[in-house]
Amino acid sequence: MDEEFNWLEYSESMEATAGDGEAPGKSRGLRRFLPGRPSLPRLRRGSRAASGPPSASDILEGQDERALADLDERLRALRERSVAASQPAAPAHQALYDVDDLLASPDLQSKPGGVISAVALSKAQERQVEMLRDIVGGPSQSQGTGGDRQLPVFSLDAAPRLLGTALLILVVCLPFVSSDYAEGELPPSVFPEDRHGPRDMYNLLDNLSRDDYVLVGFEYGPTAAGELDLLADLLLRHIFAQRVKPLIVSSNPIAVVHAQNVIKDINRSLSSADAQLVHGEDYFLLRYLPGGALGLRELSENFADIVRISARGLPTGLEFAALEEMTELLLIAESAEVIRNWVEQVLPEAEGSRLLVATGYAAQPLAQAYAEGMEQIVGPLFGIRDAFTYGEKLRATFGAFVSVEPPVGPVIEPAPVNAESDSQAELPRATQAEIEDAPATALPQPTETAPPTATPFMTDTPPAPTLTPLPTDKPAPTATEASIRIVEVTSDQRVNIRLGPTTVHDILALGYKGDMFEVIGSNGDGSWYQILLPAGVEAWIAAFLVEERVVSASEFAGAQDSASASESAARAVMQLGFTLRLGKNRPRFYQAQPPPSGDRPELALHRDRSLETPRLQAMTLGTLAAVLVIVFGNTIYALRGLLRGPRAQGR
Amino acid sequence: MDQTTLQVYAVLFVLATVLLVYTARYFQRRGKRRPQRRMLSGERVSEWTSGAIEANRPLHLALGGTAVGEDKTAIALAEAEFFYHIIQRSSASDIPPILSTSAPSSIPLAQDTVRRAWSGGDTLSRARWYPGDLAYAAAVTGMMEAEEPAAHILAGSFGPELALMIDSADRRGQGSLAVSDRLEGQAVAYAMADECLIGEELFAAAGAVTDDGRAQADAIVLDVWRALLIMGVTVVLLLEVAKRMPWLNWALVLSVSAILIVFGLLIYRRR
Amino acid sequence: MSNRTGRGQGFGIALSAFVAFAVGAVTALSLLLGDNPALFGDQPGSAQLAGLLALPADVLLRLVTIVVALSIVIGIANLLTTHVGRLSRGKFYSAVLLASFGFTVYWYVTRRGDTSLLEAVQVPIESALAALLCLSLLHGGSRVLGKRADIWGLLFVAVAVIVLLASTPIAELAPVQAWRDWLMRVPVGAGARAMLIGIALGTVVTGVRALLGQDRSVRG
The missing domain is CATH 3.40.50 (Rossmann fold)
Known part of the structure; x- marks a missing residue:
């Protein structure tokens, strides 16, 4: 018996037989086993071209009214039997006589001499026999197909599941119990050089100042909490530490609640009551956006209305005209679809801002592709390992100053700063420890050393190959020169100024429309200009964002009225891996100084880190256990399949 | 590609789909099945x-x-x-x-x-x-x-x-x-x-x-677009590959194609 | 299936098909023309014209957002009717659900803005479910070849194992990480794009069918 039983074929043959009385060409399907041909009435009304083999339901489908009285006598009997089937089984011999004949015997498996057991039944046939048994109320023979099957408390089928689960739980718990089970290496404390996305992301967030607002898309719920909570916690801490106000929004209602929980956890880590983050002052939780992609479109187009109402339905007091007023957009999302929606619906309206993306493993490939393909998208940071590195860097940045009290004056002579600018908020947080280690020349030594807890991160951004010492024969522009070749930023958006002439080089600084830089060269095809930042630092800017012209030295000097820091200081800063902060509308320069007094380093530092390492190790061990279970399970199934032959395998 | 060109392509694509939907429905009604x-x-x-x-x-x-x-x-x-x-x-x-x-x-x-x-x-x-x-x-x-x-x-x-x-x-x-x-x-x-x-x-x-004719017609339209897309991607891929092989010429391409077609036909007939 | 097709019903079908077509066409045109001021050149007023043309789409889409937001009411009505019906058949869990519903409504009415109930109940339960999900996925992953004993099943398992191993920070597995990177960049990227393009094609065909009034749900 080579071909599998086909119930559908069987129905068809029954129909053909009953309909016009023609003898079928040959018996098919289960009919082979029949002692005689049952004479069933034609059930189907009208003719319908079959798109595939008609099923039993096809046969019945044509009946518009299914009142019981209209049913054929045998169908009614069939139906009554099926209702009775849930009762204790009636003797199968007394059930439908045709079917009874069909089956030859109710215990067809247990009777070795029976008609059917004489032939090997395929799985499909066994299923159909079981189905017929179900209808006639006969005792069930198989465990495999019945939907009524009760879940066993313990069965051999459940053993692999239980073992796999037990193994996973065991290995995941081990690192929390003892440190002897550490497996794998901890993530680096700095992002590797080839990962520009996370480095840029850190720099851009670190570059925020107190009057900036960040729109945070908080797009994950408890499902991804294990993977993303730490990352969200750190990113928010970084923002809060600089007194930047995040506007948190989500298209997932549970995520709004979850965001609140993450902030509560941050508050719990802060000791004093007056240091607590307060909704409406330090952050804003906006109302949930229904409608998926359309909700996000609504956010981008009606930003002003949406920011007025908080998640609790109360007025926020925020007045923004458009999404463009956000300095940056930060998206913490668990699914690729949400990232796509943000990129397609929100980002086009946020001119001048970047979308910084943090995500999990599942959405990482898409986020990576976006970040590589679109200038406006930065990142991605993904998973718990990146979170660990981010946390280390954050701690290093803020940590060094905590015990240096008070800061021993400016390490480098402060440059004159514009009266109208908030000089405190614009200062970077280069640490004394870092400056000490910096191979920069002519740096005055601080009188007080950094505390031992500070982690210098000199290895973070080693000088890039393109960073060459400023040629001594190229003096900074002075008023004595008649004219200078410059480029002026013409793009309405903020532009990236990079370490080298490609978009994969680190972002060094941000330029704004109207900013002017002296040109000192260009790359081969003229698509990038090499410019001299006012502090004497060489950098590159894409040609299509700027306009080249020649100006008089005095005009150029006027544009740079914020003056320059010393060359050595700028170079030291470069080597420390900071973004040069040019400020809005006019260039301003980095100076290596303690953090502004307005910053709140405790937010970055007061974290419970005791569980971070065991958690990472648990993840490693858990992944290895999962691989083991998957490989072992599939090997067993593959072997079983090979031993039983292809037809006996589950479908 | 600027926005206007993109929009023109989008409109053309939608119009072609409309045309395909009606054509498929027409053949479906005529009883032509595939x-x-x-x-x-x-x-x-x-x-x-x-x-x-x-x-x-x-x-x-x-x-x-x-x-x-x-x-x-x-x-x-x-x-x-x-x-x-x-x-x-x-x-x-x-x-x-x-x-x-x-x-x-x-x-x-x-x-x-x-x-x-x-x-x-x-x-x-x-x-x-x-x-x-x-x-x-x-x-x-x-x-x-x-x-x-x-x-x-x-x-x-x-x-x-x-x-x-x-x-x-x-x-x-x-x-x-x-x-x-x-x-x-x-x-x-x-x-x-x-x-x-x-x-x-x-x-x-x-x-x-x-x-149902409508459902079948939709499946046909999808099949047509899918086939066109696969062909388009394949052609672009082949052209890209060809660009990197300076020794490739039309005579070689045609003769290899002919051999492949003959082999394909032979295999097809044997099956 | 009912075969009744009276005159009134025929009119209803035609009307709903027309409405679907009209709304769809207006939105599509409005989006096409209004989103692209460059179409009208640099003449004065072209931006205003584009804005005017974009208005119908903006209004309709905003309406859709409002309707979608309001559809939660339909959901609640559905939930209540289903479980009230089940309650009459003596289902215990339906009683629990209805009681919880009543309590939650009372809680939020009396303590406006307090999300502690949600935090204390919904979030922990969802977190627990997420943990269970991990076990389900593990079990599913361990029997892929039981479901699909073919070369594709094998490939699926192999890729899953490579990606999992590459995510572990073990120095000895560094070569696997290179394979993972290639897999993610080339075949996985291509496959994912192919699937998304396929879905986009299907969306266009279904959208066109709805616009032409051919869709069953549009035809009334």
């Missing part, structure tokens, strides 16, 4: 609907998070069409199928789909709303216990929570067909479900379970 694309699930769905009727149990059809009124409206409509034909096939049963969704805006669509395909009885309460993603999966597993559906057709927008539902169905011996427009859900569907559809098969699925 072999159905091989989609295993069509046969399995027939088996499940028959099984559900004969075991007097409902089918469970899940829309997941596909919401009408959002960017997934078209997907919701395609799913409704697919479900409509499945319900029609099982309409001889005494128990109407259960349609579940986690998007409240899809409830009217679900109710409408059952009502159209099923005459008589209480069909409104067969469309169920279980909010959330994971909560939806949990509610569906509860329903599996309480109402014992014969099989689950999970065609919609699902994430990894699909695993909970399929696993639970599997343990109860209930069949499952799954497809998701989200990649995470699609991976789970492929690994765990008894049957799975992939990507745009969801839109052609209605054509696989019915001989």
Whole structure:
């Protein structure tokens, strides 16, 4: 018996037989086993071209009214039997006589001499026999197909599941119990050089100042909490530490609640009551956006209305005209679809801002592709390992100053700063420890050393190959020169100024429309200009964002009225891996100084880190256990399949 | 490519689709059929609907998070069409199928789909709303216990929570067909479900379970676009490869093509 | 399936098809023309014209967002009717659900803005479910070859194992990480794009069918 039983074929043959009385060409399907041909009435009304083999339901489908009285006598009997089937089984011999004949015997498996057991039944046939048994109320023979099957408390089928689960739980718990089970290496404390996305992301967030607002898309719920909570916690801490106000929004209602929980956890880590983050002052939780992609479109187009109402339905007091007023957009999302929606619906309206993306493993490939393909998208940071590195860097940045009290004056002579600018908020947080280690020349030594807890991160951004010492024969522009070749930023958006002439080089600084830089060269095809930042630092800017012209030295000097820091200081800063902060509308320069007094380093530092390492190790061990279970399970199934032959395998 | 050019292409694409839809419908009406694309699930769905009727149990059809009124409206409509034909096939049963969704805006669509395909009885309460993603999966597993559906057709927008539902169905011996427009859900569907559809098969699925002219015509249109797309990608790929091989010339290309065609024909004839 | 197609019903079908077509066409045109001020050149007023043309789409889409937001009411009505019906059949869990519903409504009415109930109940339960999901996925992953004993199943398992191993920070597995990177960049990227393009094609075809009034749900 080579071909599998086909119930559908069987129905068809029954129909053909009953309909016009023609003898079928040959018996098919289960009919082979029949002692005689049952004479069933034609059930189907009208003719319908079959798109595939008609099923039993096809046969019945044509009946518009299914009142019981209209049913054929045998169908009614069939139906009554099926209702009775849930009762204790009636003797199968007394059930439908045709079917009874069909089956030859109710215990067809247990009777070795029976008609059917004489032939090997395929799985499909066994299923159909079981189905017929179900209808006639006969005792069930198989465990495999019945939907009524009760879940066993313990069965051999459940053993692999239980073992796999037990193994996973065991290995995941081990690192929390003892440190002897550490497996794998901890993530680096700095992002590797080839990962520009996370480095840029850190720099851009670190570059925020107190009057900036960040729109945070908080797009994950408890499902991804294990993977993303730490990352969200750190990113928010970084923002809060600089007194930047995040506007948190989500298209997932549970995520709004979850965001609140993450902030509560941050508050719990802060000791004093007056240091607590307060909704409406330090952050804003906006109302949930229904409608998926359309909700996000609504956010981008009606930003002003949406920011007025908080998640609790109360007025926020925020007045923004458009999404463009956000300095940056930060998206913490668990699914690729949400990232796509943000990129397609929100980002086009946020001119001048970047979308910084943090995500999990599942959405990482898409986020990576976006970040590589679109200038406006930065990142991605993904998973718990990146979170660990981010946390280390954050701690290093803020940590060094905590015990240096008070800061021993400016390490480098402060440059004159514009009266109208908030000089405190614009200062970077280069640490004394870092400056000490910096191979920069002519740096005055601080009188007080950094505390031992500070982690210098000199290895973070080693000088890039393109960073060459400023040629001594190229003096900074002075008023004595008649004219200078410059480029002026013409793009309405903020532009990236990079370490080298490609978009994969680190972002060094941000330029704004109207900013002017002296040109000192260009790359081969003229698509990038090499410019001299006012502090004497060489950098590159894409040609299509700027306009080249020649100006008089005095005009150029006027544009740079914020003056320059010393060359050595700028170079030291470069080597420390900071973004040069040019400020809005006019260039301003980095100076290596303690953090502004307005910053709140405790937010970055007061974290419970005791569980971070065991958690990472648990993840490693858990992944290895999962691989083991998957490989072992599939090997067993593959072997079983090979031993039983292809037809006996589950479908 | 500037925005205007892009828009012109988009309009041309839509117009070509309109033309294709009408052409396919025309040939469908004329009775010209073409072999159905091989989609295993069509046969399995027939088996499940028959099984559900004969075991007097409902089918469970899940829309997941596909919401009408959002960017997934078209997907919701395609799913409704697919479900409509499945319900029609099982309409001889005494128990109407259960349609579940986690998007409240899809409830009217679900109710409408059952009502159209099923005459008589209480069909409104067969469309169920279980909010959330994971909560939806949990509610569906509860329903599996309480109402014992014969099989689950999970065609919609699902994430990894699909695993909970399929696993639970599997343990109860209930069949499952799954497809998701989200990649995470699609991976789970492929690994765990008894049957799975992939990507745009969801839109052609209605054509696989019915001989309805419209559904079949849609499947044809999709097949045509798919074939054109594959050809386009292949041509571009070949041209790119050719650019990197300066020794390649037309004579070589033609002779290799001729040899391949002859071999292909020989293999085809032998089969 | 009912075969009734009276005159009134025919009119209803035609009307709903027309409405669907009209709304769809207006939105599509409005989006096409209004989103692209460059179409109208640099003449004065072209931006205003584009804005005017974009207005119908903006209004309709905003309406859709409002309707979608309001559809939660339909959901609640559905939930209540389903479970009240089940309550009459003596289902215990339905009683629990209805009681919880009533309590939650009371809680939020009396303590406006307090999300502690949600935090204390919904979030922990969802977190627990997420943990269970991990086990389900593990079990599903361990029996892929039981479901699909073919070359594709094998490939699926192999890729899953490579990706999992590459995510572990073990120095000895560094070569696997290179394979993972290639897999993610080339075949996985291509496959994912292919699937998304397929879905987009299907969306266009279904959208066109709805616009032409051919869709069953549009035809009334």
